[in-house]
């Protein structure tokens with residue numbers, strides 16, 4: 399048995415895989431996001447640790463006793479700043495925090511080679527500009543920073559006592575030389591840091607330490623090896639067999655992500671396409687990243703008084719896809735791909751006297767699909783072909799949303815067993831490689847197909863003018879780009 403842990407934004411998911419690689423048990427524990435000021439998005443690192451323990455303890459004790467290795471995955475980019483005693487100095491600044499726009503400009507000016515080394519535009523979601531923001535705005539905190547960790551690596555520190563990370567997650571800091579798979583002294587020094595503040599780097603398939611005896615006892619399992627794991631998207635890719643050049647997935651978590659595995663480092667920062675290491679050796683990936691995807695489901699459910707995602711989908715279905723006048727722009731936290739705009743905010747357009755909760759809900763499902771379709775186009779403009787997508791994340795629970803997305807993309811969607819908990823599944827598979835051996839192709843093979851959703855000709859036709867109206871709307875709602 400192998401345990402995989404995913405420190406997501408909405409909650410921690412823990413799964414146990416059996417010898418055949420199937421999900422034998424799982425536990426979840428919710429997390430909340432704090433937004434004390436406009437543009438800010440934070441979580442308390444201690445809440446990750448408490449939720450991780452709760453999620454693991456929710457798994458059947460008999461399964462836990464059989465665990466032979468643990469893998470960790472998690473939300474990327476979050477700046478977790480520790481003092482000399484490894485205590486958090488402030489709440490972690492998350493991947494969807496937009497406060498560090500000015501510091502992105504500062505960083506690009508300080509290191510003209512940044513886009514070549516890091517493979518990406520400096521965007522506020524990444525870790526490096528957040529550190530510059532702390533240096534500029536909270537110098538007392540900055541002076542006391544001894545270690546910077548990513549969310550899953552803070553949980554690892556609590557699990558094993560080791561400061562370690564994998565390359566897929568570390569690439570999202572903007573301090574990694576992504577081609578060389580090593581920290582870049584030049585990028586670190588532009589933020590007043592050096593390698594002594596950074597965790598040791600491992601491939602995602604390598605063990606980084608062993609569960610501390612007191613944690614093993616708390617979790618009811620042996621003191622087993624802990625593997626490096628991956629950022630949630632790369633680990634999700636390992637979970638659903640996105641391991642060869644050109645394999646692709648769509649993640650419908652708090653964020654929406656289109657991830658394409660590549661066998662070489664192919665930076666193409668135009669239109670905010672990301673290029674990072676994969677969590678598998680000698681592999682990289684490209685991504686389009688959308689800051690609000692399934693989170694919009696929870697948001698509109700709250701707004702319209704729906705009981706939760708399932709109720710929301712039932713309401714949306716009553717109005718039917720592609721029929722309303724309403725258009726939704728899902729930029730509740732700003733957007734990365736393709737706009738790189740931390741300041742844009744969401745909007746509903748085309749409201750009329752017939753607008754009701756069902757039509758608003760339907761517009762939200764379509765608006766997220768159109769934003770993701772913009773990301774797919776950005777990847778295609780970067781020369782990347784996508785012929786089909788495996789779906790992972792909580793949003794994979796809805797076939798109705800899948801119909802809308804497949805037709806907005808004009809690309810088939812494949813749903814694989816365990817896809818809803820893909821990053822945790824992948825983390826467990828990486829632990830299996832570290833403990834039992836085997837190649838990524840063998841251990842991280844594609845799970846059995848649960849269903850496939852193809853584009854529907856009539857829906858493609860109905861959505862096309864709505865997608866065009868969506869695209870026209872962005873310049874009109876943002877003074878920055880629309881002037």
Ligand SMILES: Nc1ncnc2c1ncn2[C@@H]1O[C@H](COP(=O)(O)OP(=O)(O)O)[C@@H](O)[C@H]1O
Nearest residue numbers: 406407408409651652692707791792793795796
């Ligand atoms: N039945 C459902 N249909 C569609 N989406 C759902 C359903 N149940 C939960 N979700 C969505 O799943 C999201 C959480 O997905 P998850 O992959 O766990 O995100 P994260 O990793 O960011 O925490 C929630 O925002 C919620 O809207």
Ligand SMILES: O=C(CO)[C@@H](O)[C@H](O)COP(=O)(O)O
Nearest residue numbers: 406407473474493651652653
């Ligand atoms: O910022 C990114 C990727 O660059 C996000 O994908 C985060 O990694 C958060 O993931 P979820 O919580 O939505 O799974």
